[in-house]
Amino acid sequence: MxxxxxxxxxxxxxxxxxxxxxxxxxxxxxxxxxxxxxxxxxxxxxxxxxxxxxxxxxxxxxxxxxxxxxxxxxxxxxxxxxxxRMNKILEINTIDWYVRVQPGVVLDDLNKELSKYGFFFPPDPASHYMCTVGIIATDAGGMRALKYGTVKDWVLALRVVLPTGEVIKVGEPLKKNRTGYDLVHLFVGSEGTLGIITEAWLRIIPLPKRKVQTLIVYLDDMETLAKFVYEVRRRGIMPELMEYMDPYAINAVNQAFNSGLKVADGGLVIIMIEEDLIDELLNIRINGLNIVTINEEGARRIYELRSRAGEAIKAVYGSFYSEDITVPISRLAEAIIRLKELGDKYRKPMPILAHIGDGNMHPHILYKPGEEELAQRMYYEVARIAIELGGTISGEHGIGLQKRELLYEQYLVRNNIKTLEVMKNIKRLFDPNDIMNPNKYIY
Ligand SMILES: Cc1cc2nc3c(=O)[nH]c(=O)nc-3n(C[C@H](O)[C@H](O)[C@H](O)COP(=O)(O)OP(=O)(O)OC[C@H]3O[C@@H](n4cnc5c(N)ncnc54)[C@H](O)[C@@H]3O)c2cc1C
The missing domain is CATH 3.30.43.10 (Uridine Diphospho-n-acetylenolpyruvylglucosamine Reductase, domain 2)
Known part of the structure; x- marks a missing residue:
């Protein structure tokens, strides 16, 4: 030393x-x-x-x-x-509808406490049972992002320790506040590169009063997936959650949790939707669809299984890189075909989980020891599909170490390098000595 x-x-x-x-x-x-x-x-x-x-x-x-x-x-x-250790819930305000928390609170613990007051904090990354309120720094999305948006839609104010050791408070715990540049949302998704969040005021809302029903849509093939999503969109149906698992992912879940889910050739979509919208959904007539409604216990179980599908893939298939591409929903069909072609080219299974209603897909690039380079190549090729289709290399997981070059590539293709320069200048302004999570994200 x-x-x-x-x-x-x-x-x-x-x-x-x-x-x-x-x-x-x-x-x-x-x-x-x-x-x-x-x-x-x-x-x-x-x-x-x-x-x-x-x-x-x-x-x-x-x-x-x-x-x-x-x-x-x-x-x-x-x-x-x-x-x-900074895991205190400091205040729950049921009049102004916010919760003041330290960043180390586990998300599920936060919602458990809020539920005692009839409230909840909607963003639910599938890691909700493990991750902390530090998800502010990743702007995590999740399964209900379809209806409720990502973390950025729920952060009102923050206390942040800057890399100089000074402390600032940005934002106010108010629904409306139009004073100065929006620094709250500069820190949201900044991945620990601009400062350390020590306290947050998060917007909360009452638990839904209207009954939500869960359905499972079994698909004969993956092409039907895009057709189904397009039809849901065309009809203006707005589910709360619309999650996709392909057959490889379902197999993993079945093996890891002995869940006995049916493995349809095209995988399945889990839908949670307010009861009065169900008929419209059931009216969708496309070949290759089989829609089944499930009871409350089944709904809880399938939500848990979907949440833990990443864990299952890791347990059953071993190491993977998780993609996080998002494409315009109108181009889902092309994305699905190109992902399938890529899997065939490399002759590798590529389990896919997707927040499909957002066009946000997580193909999992599997690799064994010694195959890291190959996996990295595949990883880049998948990301480039998103760039070429007018999408993005990251919908919610962020950039970290793994997507630094891809971030550059995306901005280059979009002829937008100046924006990256502005971001680098922001990093220098906040962190002139480059001590906060260096060499990641914008570097
Ligand atoms: C099984 C599984 C499922 C997942 N599902 C989803 C999903 O559905 N949607 C989604 O968006 N993501 C998902 N993720 C990834 C997601 O990015 C993380 O779960 C979550 O955002 C990170 O939370 P964490 O508390 O573990 O933070 P970490 O992984 O420990 O940190 C993440 C980043 O935040 C920074 N950070 C943490 N705390 C602070 C702080 N107080 N101040 C400043 N910076 C901080 C870290 O430096 C790092 O850059 C999933 C991950 C897993 C393992």
Whole structure:
């Protein structure tokens, strides 16, 4: 260990901070090799750590639950800031409809507490049972994004410790607030590169009163998927959730959780929809569709299975890279055909989960040890399909380490490099010493 490193660790100890030394691996397998892991208990701890990092020019990487699917928490020799001790729900305001929280609260814990008051925080990434409110930093989407949008639609205000050690509050816990540049949404999705979120005011709403019914749509082939989605859109039907699992993903779920789901050749779509819209949905007549309604217990079960499908794919197929492409919905049919062609070209199964109602697809690129380069090539080819179809390389997971070059490529193809320069200038403005989650995202 270098002399400075001893000094940093001793200073952290002198500050009375809880620390540990270990290597970690994030959910998807990226290595995290910090110099030290620090567990701040509150904002003052974060300020002290940042000041120290600034003095010694050592990088800081915030860690929520490490469920990033892009290498966003990977690091080598950094101070890893494990935010999970900052997990207090500070205020639930049922008149102004917000909750004030620390960032380390697990999403499901937050919703469990809110439900006691008849409220909820709608964004539900499938990792809801693991991930933290740190999802503000990824602008996570999720299964109900179709109806409720992504995290950005639910953040009212933030306290942030800047890389200088100063603290700012951006936004107000108000439904309307038109004062100054929208810095709240600059921090949303900034992946820990601009500062550390220490407190958040999140919009909440009452739990839905209207009954929501769950249906499963079995598909004879994948081509029918796009036809079905187009028809739902054409008819102006607005489900709350519309999730797709292909046969490989269903097989994984069946094996991992002994769930006995029917494996239709084209996979299945889970739909949650307000009861009065069901008839319109059932009226859709397309060859190759079989729509089945399920009861409340079945609905809970299928939601859980879909949430844990990523875990199942990992358990059954091993290592994977998770794509996160989003295409204009009008081009879903082309995207599906091109993904199928790519799978055939590489002769590899490519389990697909998709927030299909948003045009957001997660093909999983499977690989064994030694196949990383091949997997990387496939990963790029999938992402390029999205770019070519007028879509985007990331709908919700973000950029992290894995999509840095692809981000550049997308902006280049769209003749928009100037925008990237503006982003780089923003990073320099906030973090002149480049200590906050460096070499990721915009670099
Ligand atoms: C099984 C599974 C299913 C998933 N499903 C979805 C899905 O449906 N939709 C979706 O959008 N995503 C999904 N994801 C990926 C998603 O990005 C993460 O689950 C979530 O956004 C990350 O939460 P986390 O608490 O684990 O944060 P981490 O992975 O620990 O961190 C993510 C990023 O946020 C930064 N960060 C964390 N806390 C802070 C903070 N306090 N201040 C500043 N920066 C911070 C980190 O530095 C990092 O850049 C899934 C992941 C898994 C494993």
């Amino acid at each position: 270098r002399g400075n490193n001893y000094l940093i660790i001793n200073k952290l100890k002198d500050l009375g901070l809880e620390i540990s030394f270990e290597e970690r691996t994030d959910f998807i397998g990226f290595k995290v090799k910090p110099l030290v892991i620090v567990y701040p208990q509150g904002e003052d701890d974060v300020i002290n750590i940042v000041r120290l990092a600034r003095e010694f020019r050592i990088s800081i990487v915030p860690w929520g639950a490490g469920t990033s699917l892009t290498g966003a928490v990977s690091c080598d020799g950094c101070i890893l800031l494990d935010m999970r």
